Amino acid sequence: MTVLPSALDTAGPDYAARRAAMLARLAELDAEHAKAVAGGGPKYVERHRGRGKLLARERIELLLDPDSPFLELSPLAAWGTDFTVGASVVTGIGVVEGVECLISASDPTVRGGSSNPWTMRKSFRAAEIALRNRLPVINLVESGGADLPTQKEIFIPGGRTFRDLTRLSAAGIPTIALVFGNSTAGGAYLPGMSDYVVMVKDRAKVFLGGPPLVKMATGEESDDESLGGAEMHARTSGLADYMAADEYDALRIGRRIVARLNWRKQGREPLPVRPPLHDEDELLGIVPEDLKIPFDPREVIARIVDGSDFDEFKPLYGASLVTGWAVLHGYPIGILANARGVLFSEEAQKAAQFIQLANQSGTPLLFLQNTTGYMVGAEYEQGGIIKHGAMMINAVSNSRVPHLTVVMGASYGAGNYGMCGRAYDPRFLFTWPSAKSAVMGPAQLAGVLSIVGRQAAQARGQIYDEEADVQMRAMVERQIEAESLPFFLSGRLYDDGVIDPRDTRTVLGLCLSAINSAPVAERPEGFGVFRM
Missing domain, CATH: 3.90.226.10 (2-enoyl-CoA Hydratase; Chain A, domain 1)
Incomplete structure (x- = not known):
């Protein structure tokens, strides 16, 4: 059986807390959308209407x-x-x-x-x-x-x-x-x-x-x-x-x-559509408010794909990245979803192979982001994390099939790139109100600046100002936190909109339909799939 089961405890306190936090963010989102709908405000709206327009x-x-x-x-x-x-x-x-x-x-x-x-x-x-x-x-x-x-x-x-x-x-x-x-x-x-x-x-x-x-x-x-x-x-x-x-x-x-355009779509005709077996409303209670806490993206996949049917690829290898095949609103897709945030060499190699397979079959890819980036440390550097991360990014960069990206939680560092962030030209990119994106987390970035400043003072033979350091770190953390929030990023066109998680399936279905107005991508020539 490839139908995804669900272990989500919708009666538990964790689910209730997550749902309440997401609903609070959605209330903020509604308020911001209302500003856009209001346009120039009542005075200018009435003036415009007064002109019969x-x-x-x-x-x-x-x-x-x-x-x-x-x-x-x-x-x-x-x-x-x-x-x-x-x-x-x-x-x-x-x-x-x-x-x-x-x-x-x-x-x-x-x-x-x-x-x-x-x-x-x-x-x-x-x-x-x-x-x-x-x-x-x-x-x-x-x-x-x-x-x-x-x-x-x-x-x-x-x-x-x-x-x-x-x-x-x-x-x-x-x-x-x-x-x-x-x-x-x-x-x-x-x-x-x-x-x-x-x-x-x-x-x-x-x-x-x-x-x-x-x-x-x-x-x-x-x-x-x-x-x-x-x-x-x-x-x-x-x-x-x-x-x-x-x-x-x-x-x-x-x-x-x-x-009178006699317009015809040139892509695939969708298969018969089947609703997910699990309630889309439950998407509100999956992502923790603290993004350091991991969550299982299969719970998300089970609530957005047709029939909650998902064929997982390499389930026992590179477990921090879930990959597999599904159908969404009748359109076949391949899915890459972060399971525990960090990308190791195994995950990067697994992703590169999966992307090649999708290109071989002409299947669009959906990236579900919740990543803190590629793993750092001597052991991982020696194990080739740079070249393996580069392999994944190379595959994403040169993939010919359409990409869709949804940022559900964290989107930090080069993980944003490997999981097809804005710079990698996904056809569409949307974020949930729970999302955050930056070069690294606020505390980590402030800590790095503190270490660099401390080392610079030591090299000059000066006493490091600890009080100023505390103030600097607090200021930097506030700044990075504010600049990593979805409203800030969406305001700068780094996504195509902040969406209600419950609308994810509908939004992706509309996007897949729009994508198939264009011809199906040509299959790559010159080489087969390399095993990683």
Whole structure:
């Protein structure tokens, strides 16, 4: 039998404590998500509504097929910065006329929808997801262009926005712009470089320079409509392919454009879906609040894969890393999950072989992270931990199959790399509210700095200031703790969102479906699987 049993004691005090801690973190997450949904706040929301306009998320909801899901991406972008949580744009994957699309909607209630540095980074990530997964792109546009006070940070790299649009089109991936309001200056190139453009009559304004700039540059007197109105672009310039009567009509036309794309997914068809045998709600009580305490990732796997069915690979070797085969929402996957945090040479070699096997069969890989990194110490250095860790990282780096990563607990040091952290380009990466990520734990990092400082003082023949050392360590621990938390990391686009553990199966299912919009990865050529 390959069906995973469960040893989780849901009636015990440990489970209750873990569940309570996770629910507390989820309450904090809900509060932060509410900030993103609030946009620019009640004043600007009411002003926008007073103009008879829909909000960004309302536009998305009307664009999507009824009762279909929307996987929002990077909702906490810009968290912990001077900019509004969400970075004045909503991005995500949703179904339009039966087609999975990457949707991006500027939020005009936040500084007129202008783009700040975090808007730019969030948009880059959305375009990357669309290109790698072959998802048609729909931009819902109402933006005043660049946030001028931060132009030095966005002007030069911001040109990538338009390069990405042309590359999507060149790859045969349709790009659609529905323009509801202003799209000015550099923003004019967003519809200008899209395959299909819909503009709302009397509302949409697309021009390189507005009347004040034209006056200053040329002395010409002009108005918004003659310079860039929807009617002018539909009748005279030809930029607008469709002129919509109002916002609802623009969304209707957008849906009809998608319906006429004759779009076909090029990946695998899913197998019949079976729910897990164990309750997904119990995922709340698995991860300890103290991440130094290990937990069995099989308890997680049993609650996210189809039928709780898992064929474990090399179960008696490298026991700190669980590897094996499963199906999730009908899609075959290989899973690598940290069992006791530390990666030894055996785990690294086991992972490298498993990744090669997945590439040989074209099976996507799911990394479930809870790692403190590769083992250190004289015995392990002499045993080859560096070369074995390098072997694992090499396999992850050059794997051709799609990777998905979920950070459940710790993600420290090179373990973050070996388990396919952000730098290793997983197709999607999500974190649980229990996650922490840094070069090492706060206490360890502070301790290292203390040792280095102590040695430096000794080398100079000075007396080490013990009181200052205590203060330094406390300060460093607070800083590293704050910078390793999921909200901080998600705010900097180091993941695609912080998710409720109970939603893990659904989120991964949506991602696997999106991944299979693109062709199945080619199998590697030139060599077979090396035994490690």
